[in-house]
Amino acid sequence: MHCRRPARPVAVESAWPPEEGNGATLLKKVLTWLAIAFVVFYVIQRPEDAAGIVRSAGGALSDAAGSLSAFVESLV
Secondary structure (H helix, E strand, C coil), X not given: CCCCCCCCXXXXXXXXXXXXXXXXXXXXXXXXXXXXXXXXXXXXXXHHHHHHHHHHHHHHHHHHHHHHHHHHHHHC
């Protein structure tokens, strides 16, 4: 019969409570998670509108890239 050794306890770092004197970091984390939650909620509730926003952002990035390309071409 094969004997198994008992498992060793694994140390897990806790994210809570936050480090002392680091309120800005905690606020940043909370606001980031709230923004992510809002985006997920918006995509679930209004997928067509969310797709439209992504299309608009893609168009704006495309226009910006075209403008940057024209600027660099004018330098040469």
